[in-house]
Amino acid sequence: MSLYKLKKGDIIGIVSPSGSITKEIMIQFNEGVKFLKEQGFNIKYGKNIFKVDDYSAGTPEEKADDINEMFADKEVKAIICSQGGDNANSVLPLLDYELIKNNPKVFMGISDITVLLLGIYKKTGMITFHGNDIMWGFGWNPSKYDEDEFKKIIVEGQIGKIIKNGERKTVREGITEGSLVGGNIKCLMKLAGTDYFPEMKDSILFLEEHTTTPEECDYQFNQLKQMGVFEKIKGVVIGYIYGLQAENENLIQMEEVLLNVTKEYTFPILKINDFGHCCPNTTLPIGAKVRLDATNCDIEIMEHYFDM
Structure with missing residues (x-):
């Protein structure tokens, strides 16, 4: 489509x-x-x-x-x-x-x-x-990043690597491909048990949050685990988490909680700061095929979604 x-x-x-x-x-x-x-x-x-x-x-x-x-x-x-x-x-x-x-x-x-x-x-x-x-x-x-990314994705319809806007970190190494799915984690969980919860098979899950705590991250990830989500996905990208990075930087961060909860899995996990609350945002096409290289801290949009 x-x-x-x-x-x-x-x-x-x-x-x-x-x-x-x-x-x-x-x-x-x-x-x-x-x-x-x-x-x-x-x-x-x-x-x-x-x-x-x-x-x-x-x-x-x-x-x-x-x-x-x-x-x-x-x-x-x-x-x-x-x-x-x-x-x-x-x-x-x-x-x-x-x-x-x-x-x-x-x-x-x-x-x-x-x-x-x-x-x-x-x-x-x-x-x-x-x-x-x-x-x-x-x-x-x-910011100029906001403006440039909007033009690049929505106006020019470019695909390719997402431009870096700050520190990136390998949480769990690996390279994989899948359909991009996600957004705000609290809002994702609002859809649990409904017909609107997205198909997670072969997906790259991206997550961000405004205010949160390590405890909240823990129960959310355990809920996703119990729903069988981590059995289906190909990888995870964690965005900017304002409530932890800006307000509680000394606490355990979301990506560390995820690593602990999913220690029996091998899917790659990447931490970036290119989307989220209270930060410059790239534009992410939900449903597009992407390549996640957590080892080298890259995400690449691979699928054209506009009439060319």
Whole structure:
């Protein structure tokens, strides 16, 4: 299922499937919109994008309607979510997956949007994109790395090695290939036991988190282990873990917990800082074939996913 590569003048639709855009953070939203306009894109808002329903950006039905309408709109060439939050999973049963499958286009976000990225990929086979959102990515002092990676992946459709943005570390050596699957680990676990949990066979699992503790990492990895995930995957990439790296750097880190929990396995594990919360983000195509070289600290996107 090929996607449409963006070009200047194209319309990007913005939706709010999770947290609400409050007055206090409107300036960041506007900065994110400004960033995309400066890249040469036009913007279209979902009709419910500024709704506030207590802690949520509207009802599940309103949020789903905006996403469905953006996929149905032939003028809209890509959809980027305004921000994360904590309740996007309420939207999953209300999406029109047949409509989405018949109108494939770039769908991108991060954090709580993980549930939608994975759910849509599971139900349709359409590649989705783990990358910057409007407010906390493009609207919060985007770096040149953010800008370059967005252009490289979404506009130019380049494949190849993911550009390094900071320290990388081999956790367990090895070289393997598989389909890229993952995102925020808490949000991945929201899908456990549902029809939206991704197929893990022959996958490269990538994980990031905002706030967490070693204890939380331990029970999450043990849950994945008990679900049989580690029997199926080909490798793991751990991204930037803000709650441990920035706030508790003296504690055992996520990748060390994973190594302990999976000591009977041999799949390669790589630690990088190229995606996650509160850091510059590359754009990762969920569902694309990648090559993981944990020995030499490289990840390479191998599959073209745009019409060339």
